[in-house]
Amino acid sequence: MEYIQQKFDVNFSYNVFFSSNLFDTSNKCLSSFLESNAATAYTKKLLVILDGGVANAHPTLTQQISTYLSQVKGFQLAPEIITIKGGEQVKNDLPLLFELVDAVDKYKIDRHSYVIGIGGGSLLDLVGFVAAISHRGVKHIRIPTTVLSQNDSGVGVKNGVNYKGKKNFLGSFAPPAAVFNDSNFLTTLDDRDWRSGMAEAVKVSLIKDAEFFKKIEATAEAITAGDMAAMQEQIQRCAELHIQHIGGAGDPFESGSSRPLDFGHWSAHKLEQLTNFSLRHGEAVSIGIAVDTVYSHLIGWISEADMQRVLQVLKHMKLPIWHALLEKQNNNPSPVVIGLEEFREHLGGQLTISLLRAIGKGEEVHEIDLELLYKAVDICKNNQ
């Protein structure tokens, strides 16, 4: 049988910058990045898509962005800064997706131009997907404005929207051109968003870095009370661990079944959906971490003391560790537990769930004992 073999590598690289007051004209972080990517032969374009909640919390921001980006050499800012709603709802809105694609067309954003998303993880997921499918991929810059997006989703390579109630059913892997974390955006977060973003730091510390978990234990109450310096430190280390994992584990576009960063997430995704996103992602992840941590104890992987450390740190952050939908409903299986199969399907291949072999060490299993799982749910309930 005759055949021709195709084989090539594609190199991806981008930086995650940490700064404050990005759009202050004295801050050269973003403008230097852009100008170092300018072309001599033509002008590149910029289109900004901004979270309306962020715009409201920072009333002068739109004007600041406009002033700042208009002065960047080699670039032309689109005449409109597009403001859309934020939050998970933007990922359930296909007409909005096409409105943004239309804007890419209208403002002639080509493959060398940049779409800049400013907002929480949901907005960034939507904007990243719009960029990924327009002209087979225009460049995009992420400016995450929440703890959760600055320490986790915003620094990664995924994008996507929900489709017919299935989270991230449509999406792609498309690394950003750059990420800019601006701590000033964190100052206006409401208390729930401030705290719940920490869940991803707990998660990544548990599966990767026992020292970081200890640090989180030591600072959980201070961060919960509003300590910005401690929060910043946490965000940076958490982002770093995510980035190392994506780039270093040999499977950045997730072609295998392994998904260690999804620790605590199989139930979290389903809980978010079943509660119609009244649970924040971080709150759902906190519950997911609690359940899978207790389950790890029940199968003999971690001690009761370590299990309690995990539950305690979540409680110190005033994060939930249990939800009624995890229980059997009138002797029928929990609707969250039914979601295990949906989780497998989205990832594809064998069911693969990360558990804790120790604090700081995740390990995957391919089977879940449902009776033990319900027992874990009970323990979470009683430990609230």
Added chain:
Amino acid sequence: MEYIQQKFDVNFSYNVFFSSNLFDTSNKCLSSFLESNAATAYTKKLLVILDGGVANAHPTLTQQISTYLSQVKGFQLAPEIITIKGGEQVKNDLPLLFELVDAVDKYKIDRHSYVIGIGGGSLLDLVGFVAAISHRGVKHIRIPTTVLSQNDSGVGVKNGVNYKGKKNFLGSFAPPAAVFNDSNFLTTLDDRDWRSGMAEAVKVSLIKDAEFFKKIEATAEAITAGDMAAMQEQIQRCAELHIQHIGGAGDPFESGSSRPLDFGHWSAHKLEQLTNFSLRHGEAVSIGIAVDTVYSHLIGWISEADMQRVLQVLKHMKLPIWHALLEKQNNNPSPVVIGLEEFREHLGGQLTISLLRAIGKGEEVHEIDLELLYKAVDICKNNQ
């Protein structure tokens, strides 16, 4: 300024197989490929999306596919083989795109399962895009059924659909898992499709391989008259040159402005659109090659004799070398020529047009002299 650097390579590889009667149970080409990619722990799924025109031309095909794929070990064929219309119209049909996404969902095609597209380049572009955006990318196999898709588009890494009249406005770069070229599908092509697919071979030979161009000159009349062996040889060499270019030129996902394989294509894309796709892609490319070849002569890059060789070979294939829409219309610019800017925008960056420095050697320019271009159009008209 603090930052974290992300940097990784993603390796892509796939084979393009050449076979005949792929779905004959005695032909192990496709089944061996699939079985070598089976998993022990779970069953992978297969979803076939078939061009209705191909199904009509091969009345037993649907049954054959069903029988063949049902016997592949480790795989489960979806209960339905989805038959859709073929041709460029499928790329103008967003509701159809979502129907196919719905089928991926309904038949639980996960990231380890395969969507198999069987049809011409347009169907494959659509199916590839559906696969690329579902679950952030399910695997897809291409079985191109036309000359044009077997020697060119089907063996590459692009997919996409048209959007609001703009060709390939939505799409992505997503290499297939494998490509299977089945010569038996060529036997039922109508005369126009048979001949017009050769335009891409002329194109790639002109920019890359003078020897191959000579071979095409020598066999053009025989192929046009239906010589299958010569056609096969041409398809294989043309596919090989495309694959070498994509994998070897260092920019498979086209992040730069260079696009040498697009020789003759800036006007072709626009002509197809303006004629509402009554021109086949290959016919439009033939016209595009003719114009850009004559233009290459007018700027002194190739001799008149070489220019005539190119026009002759296209005429021997009974392909068009001129179209009225290339001319000024009542002293207004040609609507095709206006499309130059649209072409630049789709590719992004500087205007970059491939011309011929010699037969077998393409070279890029960044400016087009419009008066010379109209003169080239005139020469094409007079040489028909």
